[in-house]
Amino acid sequence: MALGDAILACLTERPMTGYELAKTFDSSIGFFWKADHQQIYRELSKLRDRGYIQGREVVQSGKPNKLIYTLTPEGRTALRHWAARPSTPPSIKDDLLVRLHALDSIDIEPIRTDLMDRLEHHRDRHENYERILKKRFPEGTASDVLDLGNLLLLRLGARHEQMVADFCEEALEALSTMSGKAIVLPIEDSKREGKG
Amino acid sequence: MALGDAILACLTERPMTGYELAKTFDSSIGFFWKADHQQIYRELSKLRDRGYIQGREVVQSGKPNKLIYTLTPEGRTALRHWAARPSTPPSIKDDLLVRLHALDSIDIEPIRTDLMDRLEHHRDRHENYERILKKRFPEGTASDVLDLGNLLLLRLGARHEQMVADFCEEALEALSTMSGKAIVLPIEDSKREGKG
DNA sequence: ACCCCATATGCACATTGACGCATATGCGTC
DNA sequence: GACGCATATGCGTCAATGTGCATATGGGGT
Structure with missing residues (x-):
């Protein structure tokens, strides 16, 4: 529960x-x-x-x-x-990662737009966290235990969003470099194997 | 699905x-x-x-x-x-964060041990990712689209674990500093308000 | 007059997920 | 010989989650 x-x-x-x-x-x-x-x-x-x-x-x-x-x-x-019970480390469970795992069997263009949307999303969230942090904890320190928890939470959130945003950027760059070498598949429903 | x-x-x-x-x-x-x-x-x-x-x-x-x-x-x-459909950004959903959100209403000691366990867990996973990365991508570059996806995945995993591990360390440090100032609650089931 | 929005609570149904249990057999170990 | 382990598939149940729908009403926009 x-x-x-x-x-x-x-x-x-x-x-x-x-x-x-x-x-x-x-x-x-x-x-x-x-x-x-x-x-x-x-x-x-x-x-x-x-x-x-x-x-x-x-x-x-x-x-x-x-x-x-x-x-x-x-x-x-x-x-x-x-x-007081130990917490259970969660998995990331992001569909985007599943898409990346099967990157050679799907269309690249939708992934690019998806990555761009996600980049914007995570950047927004990052800015949001930073804004709250500056407002609530301008000194970067917490006065009591309750504040400490929230400060840590906000910091984790900020870093997480930053990291995912960076990842999206990097993925987009890598896809751009790769698109020169890779064969860009036309959008057809009947797709044969031949990847060479 | x-x-x-x-x-x-x-x-x-x-x-x-x-x-x-x-x-x-x-x-x-x-x-x-x-x-x-x-x-x-x-x-x-x-x-x-x-x-x-x-x-x-x-x-x-x-x-x-x-x-x-x-x-x-x-x-x-x-x-x-x-x-080709846009992915949905997932939430973090980590019980540890819920515990931190209510940090002033719970016992600190179990949280410390939990944080230490989690630190170890995330460090292990981080090392695991780094090991696979070095083995599969010693150059740090991918040759085809399939490899690119997996390289990106591994990099994200590594960074994520690193980040969470750092967070655990920081949280532990902060709790140590705080424990001097805060009142350490004895473990009793009937707990009254008085937090001053 | 009409519609949407905010407030405020809730039911019903479907999907997803977690956990235990069942079946069938060869192989190694105590 | 009894026991656990790896291989290999599957049922049943319950908790957790997601989605849509229902109810009730005052206030603001068109």
């Missing part, structure tokens, strides 16, 4: 509604973990059933009533126990 | 049995994409039903008969069409 723990982790900051959590998973923690509102509401129900969070209904007019969820002591304990 | 396409991509190299594919997903492409043999066999059935691959049974004695799967022209086309 990884998403559940991510939600518990978010609720340590402050009590939130499912809607607010969904927005959080679209910005701060969402840089590392994607989850849409459906997943979040479903997980919230489970966490409530287990007694890890408590919902307080707030009656509103003009809008549907909202449910503000707060961590219970049991929830805090559960989070601590989860956090 | 991402795993299916990863399997098709593997079969462009050479025809393989499910067993061989499972081994492949435990080494080369498996550095980026994890899949156990169950997933692979299930996906192979689907791909066969769709006519993307063809199974040829080879009778064996002493071992169960094996099914060697070959890409059909339809399969090649499907792979090319899939590869």
